Amino acid sequence: MSKNFENVDVSVEFGGVKLQSPFILSSGPLTYAAEGMIKAHKNGVGAVVTKTIRINRAINPVTHIGTMNADSLVNCEKWADSDPEVWFNREIPMAKKAGCVVIASVGHTLEEAEAIVAPAEAAGADFIELVSYTEIDMLPMLEATIARVKIPIICKLSSNYPAWKDPVECARKCIEIGKANNHKVMIAAIDSVGPVLAIDVYTQGPKVSSENGYAWLSGGAIRPISMKINYEIMKMDRNIISYGIGGVTKAEDALEYLMVGTTGVGICSIAIIKGIEYISKLIVDLKKKMSELGYSNIAELRGSAIDNLSKETSNEPTVGEQEKDVESDAKLQFTFKEEICIKCNKCVKICSYDARTLKFPEMRVDRDLCRNCGACSSVCPTRALTSVAVKKFTRTDDLQNYVAYFS
Numbered sequence: 001m002s003k004n005f006e007n008v009d010v011s012v013e014f015g016g017v018k019l020q021s022p023f024i025l026s027s028g029p030l031t032y033a034a035e036g037m038i039k040a041h042k043n044g045v046g047a048v049v050t051k052t053i054r055i056n057r058a059i060n061p062v063t064h065i066g067t068m069n070a071d072s073l074v075n076c077e078k079w080a081d082s083d084p085e086v087w088f089n090r091e092i093p094m095a096k097k098a099g100c101v102v103i104a105s106v107g108h109t110l111e112e113a114e115a116i117v118a119p120a121e122a123a124g125a126d127f128i129e130l131v132s133y134t135e136i137d138m139l140p141m142l143e144a145t146i147a148r149v150k151i152p153i154i155c156k157l158s159s160n161y162p163a164w165k166d167p168v169e170c171a172r173k174c175i176e177i178g179k180a181n182n183h184k185v186m187i188a189a190i191d192s193v194g195p196v197l198a199i200d201v202y203t204q205g206p207k208v209s210s211e212n213g214y215a216w217l218s219g220g221a222i223r224p225i226s227m228k229i230n231y232e233i234m235k236m237d238r239n240i241i242s243y244g245i246g247g248v249t250k251a252e253d254a255l256e257y258l259m260v261g262t263t264g265v266g267i268c269s270i271a272i273i274k275g276i277e278y279i280s281k282l283i284v285d286l287k288k289k290m291s292e293l294g295y296s297n298i299a300e301l302r303g304s305a306i307d308n309l310s311k312e313t314s315n316e317p318t319v320g321e322q323e324k325d326v327e328s329d330a331k332l333q334f335t336f337k338e339e340i341c342i343k344c345n346k347c348v349k350i351c352s353y354d355a356r357t358l359k360f361p362e363m364r365v366d367r368d369l370c371r372n373c374g375a376c377s378s379v380c381p382t383r384a385l386t387s388v389a390v391k392k393f394t395r396t397d398d399l400q401n402y403v404a405y406f407s
């Protein structure tokens, strides 16, 4: 790793506004008021998204946030629990005065967009973020907002079927409406996922107090769902300015989003779980990881994974082709660096086929048993064991070429 990781530049240009880091504190309990937003800004977030402002303030059930594993949450928290005027007169101006880049989250209906977006802009918001429960509400809300404000508008999309049938197509339409009206429109994806159910085994009740205990899932558990949607949006049009939200828990997670082309990275649950100070650590970790990978700024890495994910370069059958008898056409070439192996044996334990053995310093894979699944290298915490898919081959060739394989 370069010793000069401090010189890595993690600032980003986001819809015409410079952010000190790509981390955007997404709408949630940490942005309940100016105090929370200012604390986040001081810990290095590039922008803060207000708790969603609606005409009538929320009265939340007791209880409304619960934990799910170490890095995920369930919640049935509603929108902002203070009136719009409080946001216009106190929270937004106070956060702006302290230097925050403020994104005013406005939901969830056309009527509310019509009432709230202009005073939010007048209060000093840098962006409006529209959020709706259903896909069909988003486009009229966007049109009404374009008619009322000059600042850029972010459309926050959800993956929750059936209310949201096709977030990628919705993103396309939002961008098209922006272009047709010559107004800067950006995308944020995704909202928390659900409804889901989690039971508290000590009370035999739900983890949060909603009808049937149904809740919204956020944090690490949802990252792959969001990643797929963000990838598809950015593959459709690399010029879209967006931030990807869902399950960012460490620097590598943020890099995943940036590498599929997002400009910013939303963060909510892990900052609730670990405290907002965790963002400062994430920023240092991001700089270190970028330095290790040879990047000095975010523009250099943005979108770098998109071409590698295209079907033409993949060895895997696409979803839907899996039932076909597709011959394995690549094998894994393993590399083992004994000097960084910590002998944790995770690579051995994870092998479903008992193909791998580690008699340190000798790392072995039995090619007769190995199915090239990649789990062993994927679980290695230090990257002592890595793998890369190489040249086309058939299983028959592999058996003929069988040798107890030293990596």
Ligand SMILES: Cc1cc2nc3c(=O)[nH]c(=O)nc-3n(C[C@H](O)[C@H](O)[C@H](O)COP(=O)(O)O)c2cc1C
Pocket (backbone or CB within 6 Å): 026, 027, 028, 029, 051, 052, 065, 073, 075, 077, 078, 079, 080, 105, 131, 156, 190, 191, 192, 217, 218, 219, 220, 222, 245, 246, 247, 248, 266, 267, 268, 269, 270
């Ligand atoms: C307790 C809680 C409250 C939330 N409230 C809002 C909200 O008011 N408006 C909104 O757009 N998103 C809200 N969200 C969703 C987050 O902004 C974010 O989209 C989601 O949690 C995924 O990010 P994460 O995995 O980093 O938590 C909330 C999430 C949580 C956990």
